Amino acid sequence: MRRWLADAETVLANHSDRLNAINIFPVADGDTGTNLYHTVCAASAAAAEAPGNDVGTLLAAAGQAAMEDAWGNSGTLFAVFLDAFAASLAGHQRLSAPLLARALHRAQIRAWSALSEPVGGTMLSVLEAAADGAASVSGRAAHEDSNVALAAALDAVVEAALGAVVATETQLGVLTKARVVDAGGVGLLLVLAALRTAVLGEGIPEDTLETLHGFRVQDPHIHGDQPETQGVEIMCTITLSPLDAADLRRRLDEVGDSVIMSPVGAFDDVAGACRWRVHVHVTDPDSTLELIRTVGEPERLALTELRSDTPGSDGQPAEHFVEDTGRGRTA
Incomplete structure (x- = not known):
């Protein structure tokens, strides 16, 4: 779990500029990558200092640190996700496929309820798809607590999250018009992929990420062409x-x-x-x-x-x- 958050910090640092470039919802202020990165930094630092081997206790400390130091809309939703994810792991020293499914389901419910007006085509849709992906695998394996089952669940989570990110472009009118995917959704995908990286050593290939509309390095900063934001x-x-x-x-x-x-x-x-x-x-x-x-x-x-x-x-x-x-x- 410590490696997960450290890997997430690294991958968000590497991709924050592109996340900022396509950040046009809910406001086009170009800071989703920055906000997610700094919030994950707070979580990673807390996890590194947390004692013991209880993954729930460790992630609870990380989630509370993220909540206290959350930046922006996307950072706050990540903090809500992590805090809820931790609650299902209390008392456990190892992540398993059933625990992953339970934690993602709880995080999904908590994230949707945290917003007064939840909107699909965002981080929420990606989290929902990830939870469904984990649930589709959990319980099917003969040895559901095995490493093989966990690997299958993580593969399903990332595959479902990637599909949900691609779908965001057609779910929100402002994204469809700009021909980009949701920045927060991509950020959550990177966080979930970092968990697979920490466990399996396999992340998302860069060429896969570059298939996401607006996410290539040479693509322009879409947010700068949006109507001026006030508030x-x-x-x-x-x-x-x-x-x-x-x-x-x-x-x-x-x-x-x-x-x-x-x-x-x-x-x-x-x-x-x-x-x-x-x-x-x-x-x-x-x-x-x-x-x-x-x-x-x-x-x-x-x-x-x-x-x-x-x-x-x-x-x-x-x-x-x-x-x-x-x-x-x-x-």
Whole structure:
């Protein structure tokens, strides 16, 4: 599991520019690769330091670190995925095909429920396909806990995820018009392929990735040609009761979009609350922060301007303005 997250960090570092180049949904701000990379870095660092051999405990630490330090919409969804994936592995020292299927199924449900308005043709569709792929293999092998069964399940996961990524181009109108696949979906595919690499030593060939529309190195930065994006992304962590969390989600749905809310860590029975990671896109950040502060004090607060930047001479998207009170991002 440590090798998985380290491999995912490496592969996202190698492909972040291309992920940024095709990032046009939900906003064309060209930062999906950057956001996924930095979020996975936080998870990988936590996994490297986590003691013991319980894969669930190790990945839970990685998932919570990712949640606390998530960047953007795609990073937050990855953190939700990893945190839920870990829950099914608690008490186990080895990944098996049935555990993989169970973990992906749980992650799929958690990811869809974390968004107020989940949309297909995105990371969600890729995760759903991966979970179905694992389930189609799990239980069919004579020795379902064997390495052979795990290898078959991982092959099915990556094959299904790749097919789902290709399908994203036809599932969202904005992707169809631009003739590109979903950037977040490709990012999740790379993360899942990194798991197969860690176990089997086999990743996705570069020539396969280059068949994805918009993903060749010589392809242009599609996001720079999209209509100008307006608004601000707000991310924070806040301690709330379940009732207050539901009320905050409802109120954020009224003033913004891309709302994601997911618990961070365990529920505190004594306090009757837990920590929540909050993500939202809004046009009026000041009033939204006032709204959030009516239910609690936000921590690890970050505001990022959403805009479609033209790539600089180095091929990287221009950096966004960031107001940061807790995660070390600078403009």
